[in-house]
Amino acid sequence: MPEPAMAACTAALYLLFAHEPYYPGPGTREINTTLVIADTLLHPQVLQPDGARIHDLLIRGRQPDEIIPLATLTHELDGGADWLMVGDWERVTVDLVRLVQTGMCDALSLGLPEVARALICTAPGTQMRAFGPAAEEFTVYGPDDRTKVLTQVGRLLASLTAEQPFWPGDGLLPPQRQG
Numbered sequence: 106m107p108e109p110a111m112a113a114c115t116a117a118l119y120l121l122f123a124h125e126p127y128y129p130g131p132g133t134r135e136i137n138t139t140l141v142i143a144d145t146l147l148h149p150q151v152l153q154p155d156g157a158r159i160h161d162l163l164i165r166g167r168q169p170d171e172i173i174p175l176a177t178l179t180h181e182l183d184g185g186a187d188w189l190m191v192g193d194w195e196r197v198t199v200d201l202v203r204l205v206q207t208g209m210c211d212a213l214s215l216g217l218p219e220v221a222r223a224l225i226c227t228a229p230g231t232q233m234r235a236f237g238p239a240a241e242e243f244t245v246y247g248p249d250d251r252t253k254v255l256t257q258v259g260r261l262l263a264s265l266t267a268e269q270p271f272w273p274g275d276g277l278l279p280p281q282r283q284g
Contacts, residue, residue, distance in 0.1 A: 117270060118143040118167050120159075121258065122175035122198050123226050129206070129214070138222055140172065140213040140258060141201055144273035147280060148210060151200040154281070155192025161281045162191055172255050172262070180228035210274035213262055217254070224251040 119140050126137040145151070146160035162181070163173055175194065179185045188194055205212040217225070220235055224246060227233055232247040265271075 117170050117266070118164050119170075119172045119262065119271075120146065120163055120175065120201075121172050121225055121255075122201075123217075123222050124198055124202050126216075127202075127206075134216040136214045136216055138215040138217045138225065139202060139205055140215070140262065141205070141210060142271040142273050144277055144280075145201060145204065145210045145212075145271075146197065147277040148200075148204060148274040149276050149278060150204060150209065150274075152193060152196045153278060155194075156197050156200070157278060157281045158192045159194060159197055164280075170259075170263075172259055174225045174255070176226050176228055184228070204274060211271040213258070213265060215258070215261075220246060220250075221254045221257075224254050227251065 119142055121138065121140045123138045126135045128135060143160055143163050146156040146163065148156065159178070162178055167173065175198070178194075179188070182188055182191065201210075201212075204210045205214060223233060223235070229251070230248050231251075232245055234243045234245050236243050
């Protein structure tokens, strides 16, 4: 039986979520989206057992190195209707941002443009329309555009993790048993 600290090491799976924008320092760009390794959800300073339940949902049936937007989990939870059975995703994401801002875990902090950010906030397979005031017309964005955003984030992530994997923080709780 592995030690609890070893049990928390899952294949590299990542949670990508949008949040209230912040500026990490003077003269810096806005950060409005964050990516953390899934095991960060097991950090003791993340609301528990909610973080562990979201971790369980996040890792179930995924491929190694997959980036899963929070919107995908919402889609899988009957459009969000079943979040109450899993946990308080809003509080968990606030806790995750706090961990990132205090250096208690590794993360990819992004300032995504409006359309890219909106695409990762939509369910897989969804189309969205954006009005371009300069051209005075709507542009339709769909699943292929969402995939392109995730691919770009994946490339950036791969360049960062090529030498060293993301650190989820210290003192991780053991993951919940998948049912």
